[in-house]
Amino acid sequence: MEQLIRLPFSSITGALEYQAQTRPEKNAILYPDPNTNSTEYASLTYKQYKNITDxxxxxxxxxxxxxxxxEVTVTCGLLAADDIGHxxxxxxxxKLPNVIMFPIAVGNSQAAIEHLLKETKTTLLLTxxxxxxxxxxxQEQQEFQSLKVLLLDSDEFNIEHLLQKKDVECTIVSDVIPVKKKDDEEFDKIVIILHSSGSTAYPKPNYLTNRYFLINTFVYSSINKDFWKEDDAILLWGTL
Structure with a gap:
């Protein structure tokens, strides 16, 4: 697609990095502020969003x-409520190299989650x-005993503590996340797994590339000129 060639990035995370460089002080996210019992909204700029995720x-x-x-690709599952931490x-x-991100809907049954973890060969689960x-x-089953589990509400990954670092750049991020150049290989890299609803059977995983998401953005933008404007921000309603 010709439009992709003109982009200054070739991935979802590349888009965030580009926004953080070109308009760092623009609001990117609005989310329910836990300090006000979620009665008001707090915001993150593109630069702050980059800092925290780094x-x-x-x-x-x-x-x-x-x-x-x-060079082995690792599938990392994410099973948590849809909030700012998610x-x-x-x-x-x-952002992590050789990682495929796999968000799992919390409404799935235990059997469905077992099926998805097995089908996608998930080795690390954030929950x-x-x-x-x-x-x-x-994990009591033999095939899942090697599954690593990280708790997002543990002290190590406490989101509120991370939010306090929103204005602090991560000085060692370059040691973990290599600088990626724009190329076709990055466009066609599988980065996300989304699963079907599983309304009639077990949910099925769908493997999606950076190209898929970037093309869809262009398609929606061409259909609706108001799909995305320069002063837009992502609005999180709260935990779903």
Whole structure:
């Protein structure tokens, strides 16, 4: 698609990096402020969003094989409520090399989650204490005993603590996340797995590339000129 050639980036995370460089002080995210019992909204600029996801990506990277010694792709699942922590975790995972980010809907049954973890060969799962009892039951099975689980509501990954670092650049991020040049290989890299609803059977995983998401953005923009404007921001309604 000709429009993609003209883009200054070739990935979802590349788009965020570009926005952080070109308009760092513009609001990117509005989310329910936990300090006001979610009665008001707090905001993150593109630069702040980048800083936080950099810090989080570095923390997660400690539990992954070193990228320099392994070219094996790792599927990282994300099972948590749809809140600001969930969104930050998505982008942190997308930043990591050789990682495919796999968000799992919390409405799935235990059997469906087992099926998805097995089908996608998920080796690392980010979740919260709310879903830990179910995951621990799954881990009792032989095929899931090697599954690593990280709790997003633990002290190490506490989102509120990370939000306090929004204006602090992560100085070691370049040691974990290599600078990516724009190329066709990055366009066609599988970065996200989305699963079907599973209304009539087990949900099925769909493997999606950077190209898929960037093309869809152009399609929606061509259909609706108001699809995205320069002063738009992502609005999170709260936990779903």
């Amino acid at each position: 810090h989080l990506a570095v923390k997660i990277s400690k539990y992954l094989p070193p990228s320099s010694s392994s 969104l930050l975790s998505q982008y942190a995972l997308l 919260t204490s709310r879903y830990l009892p179910m995951i621990q039951i799954i």
